[in-house]
Amino acid sequence: MPQPIRIFSFFSGSGFLDLGFEKAGFVVDFVNEFSLSFSKAYKYARAQMGIPEPRFGYSKDINEFIETRSRELKGHIALEHKEGNLVGFIGGPPCPDFSIAGKQKGRDGDNGKLSQSYVDLICAQKPDFFLFENVKGLWRTAKHRAYYDELKESLSKYYYLTDRLCNALEFGAPQDRDRILLFGVRSTVARRLHLNINDFNWNGYIRFDIDEIKNLPWPPTEPFEIQNNRPAPEEIPQELTVQYWFEKNDVLHHPNSQDFFTPRAGLARMLAIQEGDDSKKSYKRLHRWRYSPTVAYGNNEVHLHPYLARRLSAAEAMALQSLPADFSLPPEMSLSDKFKTIGNGVPFLLANGIAQSIRDFFNLTKQ
Numbered sequence: 001m002p003q004p005i006r007i008f009s010f011f012s013g014s015g016f017l018d019l020g021f022e023k024a025g026f027v028v029d030f031v032n033e034f035s036l037s038f039s040k041a042y043k044y045a046r047a048q049m050g051i052p053e054p055r056f057g058y059s060k061d062i063n064e065f066i067e068t069r070s071r072e073l074k075g076h077i078a079l080e081h082k083e084g085n086l087v088g089f090i091g092g093p094p095c096p097d098f099s100i101a102g103k104q105k106g107r108d109g110d111n112g113k114l115s116q117s118y119v120d121l122i123c124a125q126k127p128d129f130f131l132f133e134n135v136k137g138l139w140r141t142a143k144h145r146a147y148y149d150e151l152k153e154s155l156s157k158y159y160y161l162t163d164r165l166c167n168a169l170e171f172g173a174p175q176d177r178d179r180i181l182l183f184g185v186r187s188t189v190a191r192r193l194h195l196n197i198n199d200f201n202w203n204g205y206i207r208f209d210i211d212e213i214k215n216l217p218w219p220p221t222e223p224f225e226i227q228n229n230r231p232a233p234e235e236i237p238q239e240l241t242v243q244y245w246f247e248k249n250d251v252l253h254h255p256n257s258q259d260f261f262t263p264r265a266g267l268a269r270m271l272a273i274q275e276g277d278d279s280k281k282s283y284k285r286l287h288r289w290r291y292s293p294t295v296a297y298g299n300n301e302v303h304l305h306p307y308l309a310r311r312l313s314a315a316e317a318m319a320l321q322s323l324p325a326d327f328s329l330p331p332e333m334s335l336s337d338k339f340k341t342i343g344n345g346v347p348f349l350l351a352n353g354i355a356q357s358i359r360d361f362f363n364l365t366k367q
Contacts, residue, residue: 025359026355028054030076115151160190298343
């Protein structure tokens with residue numbers, strides 16, 4: 001990179017988005033996460049992977065940095081700038097209030113308000129660039145879109161903006177998951193570095209055309225048979241399938257391989273669901289040679305193993321999030337928190353692809 005870039009991460013969860021940036025060469029110097037359980041998982045995963053702790057440590061409540069700790073954060077950014085570093089904020093405020101599957105409270109919901117908090121923080125602290133990530137409901141639903149446009153209007157006072165609705169499949173992750181991504185570069189920084197926001201290339205690390213992928217002859221629903229050996233069809237890209245990622249991450253030998261819920265009742269119902277029948281809101285059985293529905297396990301949504309009589313393990317769910325095989329969650333973390341943090345996370349390959357596009361954008365700096 002022509003100029004070192006440091007990341008301040010907000011709503012970090014267990015760090016899937018951050019890991020995408022770290023693997024693209026960025027350094028995370030500050031982490032904000034409200035959940036103590038998720039924060040512990042963030043620290044644990046990076047200790048296992050040998051990634052250094054953030055220079056400025058961890059924090060809990062983002063609103064503190066708008067109110068009582070604003071000067072502290074400004075001091076961190078000023079120090080980075082003094083050392084010649086660019087600073088970027090990245091974050092995806094909790095999104096159930098905008099999700100089509102959620103309660104649709106929007107901007108008035110407790111989580112919906114955090115999008116405004118994040119934008120207010122960006123406008124107050126003015127990092128050199130930012131990334132805002134959220135669900136497609138913030139773009140596609142009329143009342144939420146009006147709110148999103150208001151957020152963009154606030155940011156446009158200081159930033160040149162570009163946004164895109166991205167799907168994880170485009171980047172090689174084996175799940176159908178749409179996310180809205182908004183990137184902004186501070187106007188004064190763009191002028192100083194001779195950057196044009198129109199040069200930002202959203203497509204630089206896209207590997208698959210989403211329409212072509214969805215129109216391929218994916219295998220149909222088939223009878224559920226325990227441990228059967230169903231061969232892969234030839235017409236599909238195997239790297240977008242559940243089975244490919246189970247094998248790639250060696251999920252049966254992963255530290256979180258035994259982390260799955262055991263049903264106290266309903267086993268007969270589970271056994272009756274065919275492989276690939278993901279048509280219901282709950283009890284979706286994945287097909288080994290198809291991609292997964294969105295990896296999200298809230299609202300009583302249950303995803304079943306393609307050819308075993310059980311729910312997915314945490315190791316298998318993380319594989320579907322395209323995480324590296326050496327990413328793991330702490331053994332003492334509750335099962336509920338494991339699946340919540342996995343479902344909340346940004347697919348690693350999507351995060352990594354966007355991080356590389358941001359890296360390339362700043363590489364356009366004229367020397």
